[in-house]
Amino acid sequence: MTALRRHRKLTAIWASEPGWKGWTSSVNHSDLGRMFLVTAFFFFLVGGILAMLIRAQLATPHSAFVDAGAFAQFFTMHGTIMMFLFAIPTFEGLAIYLLPKMLGTRDLAFPRLTAYGYWCYAFGGSMLLIALVLGIAPDGGWFMYPPLTGPLHSPGINTDFWLIGITFVEISAICAAVELTVSILKYRAPGMSLDKMPIFAWYALVTALMILTGFPPLILGSVLLEVERAFGWPFFQADLGGDSLLWQHLFWLFGHPEVYIIFLPAAGVISTIIPVMARTTLLGYGWIVASAVALAFLSFGLWVHHMFTTGIPLMGLAFFSAASTLVAVPTGVQVFAWIGTLWKGRPELHLPMLHILGFFFTFVIGGLTGVMVAVVPFDWQAHDTAFITAHLHYVLFGGFVFPILAGIYYWLPLFTGRKRFFRLGEMAFGLIFVGFHGTFLAMHWVGLMGQRRRIETHDAETGWGVINLISSISSFVMAIGLAMVLVDVLIHAFVAVPGGRNPWKAGTLEWASMSPPPAYNFASLPHVVSRDPFHADPGLPNRLAKGEGYLGDPKASRRETLTVDIATGRPDFMVIYPGNTRLPIVMAAVTGLFFVSILLKLFWLTPLALAGVAALALVWVWRLGAQVDAGPQDAGRGANLPLAGETTKSPGWWGSIFLLAANGTFFGSLLFGYAFLWTVAPGWPPAEWLTPSLAELGIGIAAALSAALAIRFAIRSNCRSARPMTGLVAAFGATVIAILTFAMLLSRVPPPDGHAYAATLCVLCAYALAHALLVSLMLSFAIARILRGYTSAARAAELHIVSLWTDYLAAITILSLLAAHLPGMLA
Amino acid sequence: MKDILRLLLPLLAWLASFSAIYGLHGIGCGLCWPEISYQDVSLVRFALLSAWFAAIFMQVALLFALHMDRFKAVSVFMQWTSIATGWVGLVAVFWTLYPVAVIAACGTYG
Numbered sequence: 001m002t003a004l005r006r007h008r009k010l011t012a013i014w015a016s017e018p019g020w021k022g023w024t025s026s027v028n029h030s031d032l033g034r035m036f037l038v039t040a041f042f043f044f045l046v047g048g049i050l051a052m053l054i055r056a057q058l059a060t061p062h063s064a065f066v067d068a069g070a071f072a073q074f075f076t077m078h079g080t081i082m083m084f085l086f087a088i089p090t091f092e093g094l095a096i097y098l099l100p101k102m103l104g105t106r107d108l109a110f111p112r113l114t115a116y117g118y119w120c121y122a123f124g125g126s127m128l129l130i131a132l133v134l135g136i137a138p139d140g141g142w143f144m145y146p147p148l149t150g151p152l153h154s155p156g157i158n159t160d161f162w163l164i165g166i167t168f169v170e171i172s173a174i175c176a177a178v179e180l181t182v183s184i185l186k187y188r189a190p191g192m193s194l195d196k197m198p199i200f201a202w203y204a205l206v207t208a209l210m211i212l213t214g215f216p217p218l219i220l221g222s223v224l225l226e227v228e229r230a231f232g233w234p235f236f237q238a239d240l241g242g243d244s245l246l247w248q249h250l251f252w253l254f255g256h257p258e259v260y261i262i263f264l265p266a267a268g269v270i271s272t273i274i275p276v277m278a279r280t281t282l283l284g285y286g287w288i289v290a291s292a293v294a295l296a297f298l299s300f301g302l303w304v305h306h307m308f309t310t311g312i313p314l315m316g317l318a319f320f321s322a323a324s325t326l327v328a329v330p331t332g333v334q335v336f337a338w339i340g341t342l343w344k345g346r347p348e349l350h351l352p353m354l355h356i357l358g359f360f361f362t363f364v365i366g367g368l369t370g371v372m373v374a375v376v377p378f379d380w381q382a383h384d385t386a387f388i389t390a391h392l393h394y395v396l397f398g399g400f401v402f403p404i405l406a407g408i409y410y411w412l413p414l415f416t417g418r419k420r421f422f423r424l425g426e427m428a429f430g431l432i433f434v435g436f437h438g439t440f441l442a443m444h445w446v447g448l449m450g451q452r453r454r455i456e457t458h459d460a461e462t463g464w465g466v467i468n469l470i471s472s473i474s475s476f477v478m479a480i481g482l483a484m485v486l487v488d489v490l491i492h493a494f495v496a497v498p499g500g501r502n503p504w505k506a507g508t509l510e511w512a513s514m515s516p517p518p519a520y521n522f523a524s525l526p527h528v529v530s531r532d533p534f535h536a537d538p539g540l541p542n543r544l545a546k547g548e549g550y551l552g553d554p555k556a557s558r559r560e561t562l563t564v565d566i567a568t569g570r571p572d573f574m575v576i577y578p579g580n581t582r583l584p585i586v587m588a589a590v591t592g593l594f595f596v597s598i599l600l601k602l603f604w605l606t607p608l609a610l611a612g613v614a615a616l617a618l619v620w621v622w623r624l625g626a627q628v629d630a631g632p633q634d635a636g637r638g639a640n641l642p643l644a645g646e647t648t649k650s651p652g653w654w655g656s657i658f659l660l661a662a663n664g665t666f667f668g669s670l671l672f673g674y675a676f677l678w679t680v681a682p683g684w685p686p687a688e689w690l691t692p693s694l695a696e697l698g699i700g701i702a703a704a705l706s707a708a709l710a711i712r713f714a715i716r717s718n719c720r721s722a723r724p725m726t727g728l729v730a731a732f733g734a735t736v737i738a739i740l741t742f743a744m745l746l747s748r749v750p751p752p753d754g755h756a757y758a759a760t761l762c763v764l765c766a767y768a769l770a771h772a773l774l775v776s777l778m779l780s781f782a783i784a785r786i787l788r789g790y791t792s793a794a795r796a797a798e799l800h801i802v803s804l805w806t807d808y809l810a811a812i813t814i815l816s817l818l819a820a821h822l823p824g825m826l827a
Numbered sequence: 828m829k830d831i832l833r834l835l836l837p838l839l840a841w842l843a844s845f846s847a848i849y850g851l852h853g854i855g856c857g858l859c860w861p862e863i864s865y866q867d868v869s870l871v872r873f874a875l876l877s878a879w880f881a882a883i884f885m886q887v888a889l890l891f892a893l894h895m896d897r898f899k900a901v902s903v904f905m906q907w908t909s910i911a912t913g914w915v916g917l918v919a920v921f922w923t924l925y926p927v928a929v930i931a932a933c934g935t936y937g
């Protein structure tokens with residue numbers, strides 16, 4: 001087969017539908033990565049306009065440009081958009097677009113999940129924009145601290161938009177994190193062992209794992225606050241056993257790692273670009289990987305440094321201050337590794353490098369002010385002043401926006417297949433750099449002079465007027481610079497002349513595909529022997545196009561790729577992807593209906609929407625799998641591999657593992673909240689504990705453990721080619737008993753609007769009940785699949801996935817029942 | 828997956844120690860352990876110091892294990908990187924738990 005014929009055949013298999021219809025049905029990672037990036041930068045534009053409105057208001061004393069109410073909406077939406085609708089989705093978009101190309105594969109692990117995540121993001125973000133346009137946007141600050149945002153002080157719908165919209169958007173982040181983790185661990189070119197992975201993939205892996213463990217506390221906090229607002233369950237009301245500090249703990253358990261979730265991908269971009277620009281290899285690859293992992297962990301131990309002024313015990317202050325200073329060490333290791341790389345190479349000052357230099361200068365200042373505010377006495381002085389706002393912007397703009405601008409200019413030739421011919425980008429960089437420092441250096445200064453953050457006006461007598469004017473003028477200079485970047489990118493994308501492949505002479509695999517890359521990325525998959533495969537074999541692109549790699553012989557309409565052993569990169573399974581479908585957008589819309597029903601208090605619609613999501617999920621998974629054993633498949637280069645559905649640890653199994661990790665963090669945060677209220681909140685103990693019942697405790701635990709054992713029995717029977725039905729039916733029966741146990745427990749809990757104890761207990765039981773219902777649905781699905789011939793001794797992947805969820809149910813059942821009954825027993 | 832676990836284990840152990848010792852402080856204060864003392868060493872201080880030493884011991888043991896032929900990674904890169912995170916775990920346990928073990932007191936700063 002000629003290279004051109006292979007290209008046409010693969011394009012026919014992998015291409016999205018033409019025109020606008022393709023936008024709604026595409027499951028291709030390149031399309032969805034671009035859609036994520038364009039949407040994220042649209043939100044960046046909106047967030048930037050809001051920033052300009054804020055600076056216009058603060059430019060002069062006693063300004064009447066906007067009133068206090070509108071100003072509160074502006075700063076809340078500016079922070080919310082930049083953190084949730086720009087920074088994280090930009091990482092997701094970049095990783096979704098780039099990673100399969102860098103890893104030498106054809107798509108991400110779960111293409112339909114990519115699309116579902118995108119549509120959840122687009123719909124959730126739109127919900128917030130609609131609120132902004134209607135003038136009912138969130139106005140409690142992007143931290144949303146109760147009691148300000150509770151039902152008593154913010155009775156309107158504004159706060160609900162934030163809580164519901166952000167939770168909707170978070171679904172997208174969890175989806176992306178699951179699939180990026182599985183893709184990086186399993187979907188790599190054969191031969192690409194962990195030590196040969198591109199450094200960006202390491203950063204993306206660490207970031208994705210952080211999203212899985214960092215976002216659930218915020219999702220929990222949002223759920224609890226929305227439940228308090230909608231039903232009056234008092235999680236954050238001190239007079240009814242709640243505590244507003246619980247929100248701060250849950251928020252910052254997410255919020256501090258969030259800073260590193262934003263910084264680490266940007267650090268990945270820097271680690272990728274610097275060696276290329278310095279014409280050398282990255283110094284200390286292993287050091288950088290170790291410090292990225294360390295940074296991810298340590299960042300979880302710092303959340304309380306946002307709460308130094310809340311009256312926490314002295315021990316907490318010392319403890320978290322120590323942890324906060326320690327985090328500078330792995331950050332420093334990375335910065336020194338980058339400087340060392342520049343030192344040993346021959347750096348060339350192309351446009352991406354200018355932005356990297358901008359990053360160095362800005363981020364180091366942000367890091368230094370970060371160490372300043374980690375020191376408790378200074379934090380007490382500077383807390384909630386413009387100094388903190390300036391520090392935050394130095395870290396996030398320096399640590400994210402400059403590296404992302406470097407990344408845009410670095411990968412633009414790959415995205416478009418064109419080369420720049422203007423020097424507009426260099427001028428834009430100058431304006432952004434000068435404008436940024438003018439804006440935020442001034443803000444440090446005025447913060448030290450006592451200007452509080454989030455105030456809509458100031459008096460002339462304060463002496464802050466000139467500084468604020470300098471800050472506002474500089475911010476407009478920065479905005480002009482950013483607008484010039486937008487113009488430059490548009491000119492590049494639509495007008496510039498075509499360029500050659502790999503203009504930077506980089507060594508990573510994304511440059512071995514065509515520019516712009518085709519829908520299938522690689523005509524055949526490479527066998528990787530080096531960390532810079534393109535440098536090791538400059539003829540690689542031609543050989544791949546000729547089909548000399550794996551899967552070079554496209555079959556019928558099958559979208560095929562390979563998975564590998566995590567450590568060694570040895571090929572292990574073949575994967576066949578689903579084709580284009582509108583199922584993800586429909587499911588995202590129905591998911592949106594669920595959120596809208598809560599927002600508008602149309603509670604009759606909520607169960608219908610949930611049933612719709614469940615029905616669509618069943619359709620989603622039912623379309624996978626086969627009714628006959630296919631056996632080992634020819635993958636080229638002499639490799640015969642089983643299909644992923646004919647293994648015990650299929651991609652779905654891996655996906656479930658990481659989804660359950662996020663789920664477990666959510667549950668752990670709920671238990672933390674329960675323990676926190678119990679030990680710290682005023683108004684405890686409650687007037688009455690739940691009456692303990694040994695029978696309920698015993699039956700519930702026995703049922704959940706029996707379900708987990710029964711499904712193991714079913715798997716063993718299936719493995720021996722015997723009928724697994726007995727075990728599955730037994731597991732289903734045991735799960736039904738667990739459902740009844742939790743339903744009975746819920747009926748016995750004291751009224752949840754009376755005390756935080758009862759409210760927390762209700763949420764705990766509802767969580768366990770929902771999981772028991774989910775597992776019963778999964779078991780029914782497994783039974784139906786067996787009856788329709790989708791399972792055999794070889795095709796057992798689905799049973800192993802259901803087994804994971806049954807095990808999880810057993811664990812949460814035991815913990816939930818103990819948490820419910822123990823207090824009454826000990827009292 | 829074992830290699831990824833090797834890489835994460837020392838830091839997971841730090842995270843567990845971090846949470847456990849923080850919780851131990853809360854329990855000690857809640858149960859009035861500062862009032863129980865022997866030769867000027869209160870029960871809460873004794874418990875916290877013991878837990879801190881145990882956490883340090885666990886990290887040292889992990890570092891040893893990562894060096895041993897039986898547990899170390901096959902790939903040199905993973906072996907080196909997991910040992911590096913082992914050292915980070917040890918330093919983090921020492922540095923971040925020092926305040927709670929040595930200077931922690933019950934009550935608020937008022």
